[in-house]
Amino acid sequence: MVLTYKCSSSISEGSSSGSSNISSDTASDSSMYVCQSYQSTYAQYQQQEIPFRENSFIGDRPILDEYDFIVIGAGPGGCVVANRLSEQPNWSVLLLEAGQDESIYTDIPGAVLFLDGTSYNWGYTAEPAKNACFGYKDNRCPWPKGKGMGGSSIINAMIYTRGKKEDYDTIAALGNDGWSYDDVLPYFLKSENNSIPEYQNSPFHSQKGNLHVERVRYHSSYVDKFIEAGGELGLNKNIDYTVNPDNGVSRFQATTLNGHRVCILINSE
Secondary structure, rough: OOOOOOOOOOOOOOOOOOOOOHHHHHOOOHHHHHHHHHHHHHHHHHHHOOOOOOOOOOOOOOOOOOOOEEEOOOOOOHHHHHHHHHHHOOOOEEEEEEOOOOOOOOOHHHHHHHHHOOOEOEEEEEEOOOOOOOOOOHOEEEEEEEEEOHHHHHHOOOOOOOOHHHHHHHHHHHHOOOHHHHHHHHHHHHHHEEEHHHHHOOOOOOOOOEEEEEOOOOOHHHHHHHHHHHOOOOEOOOOOOOOOOOOOOOOOOOOEOEEEEOOHHHHHO
C-alpha cells in the first residue's frame, strides 16, 4: 500500500442532526495543520512509493535514508539482534518484517489453536513422511511458521522449555565449541525472568532477563489429578522439566505475563 494524501483548504460540510461549537475556519485551520504535518513526514515516501505506516503505540519512526544495521525478519532471532544493536545509542537500526503487527487476538493464549489458520502463519507444508502424518493428504503435515512482528512467538503454544543437558553436551562433543550445557546455560539465565515462586532461588532460573515465564493462570483440578496419577505410575511429580525432563510430570511453564502472551517483539522493545 502506498500512502496518498492531498491537502485542501476547503471542508465539505454535510447535514447533521447535532450541532458543533467549532467554526468552519477553525476546523479548516486544524485540517490544514494535520495535512501539512503529514506531508512533512511522509512526502519523501510518497515520492519514492515506499509503503510505510507509522504506529505510535510501538514507537515507529520515519524511515531514514541510511542505517548502520538492517535486520531482515522480525522473528525471535531478528528481534533479539535488533534489540541488542539498539542498546548502542549512536547506532541506527532498521528491522524489516513481511508480516503485520500483533493484535489483541495474538495476545490471548486461548486463541493459539485458531492462529494457524490466519495470515499470521506462512502456511508451509512439510515434505511427505513415510511413517507419520497419516491423517494428511500425501502424508504432508502442516508446518506453522509465524508471519508478523515477533515471528513464531506470536502463534506458538507459549511452553517454556530448553531441551536436555545431554543433547547440548552431544552437540559440543561433535566439535561445536560453545554449545555444551554449561556454555549455553548462562544465556538462558540472561534471557529469563521467571516469576514461579518455587524457582526464585534456583541456580537454573533467573529473574533478570526480558522473557517472562510464569505458571498458566487457569489451574484446573484435573491437572492435580493427572500429576497424582503420574506419581502412581512411578513418574517423578512436579519436576522442573527445563532442567531434567526425563521420567516426570508437572505443570507448564509458560511465556506469558499476567496471563497474556509475551512474544519476542514485546521483550525486545
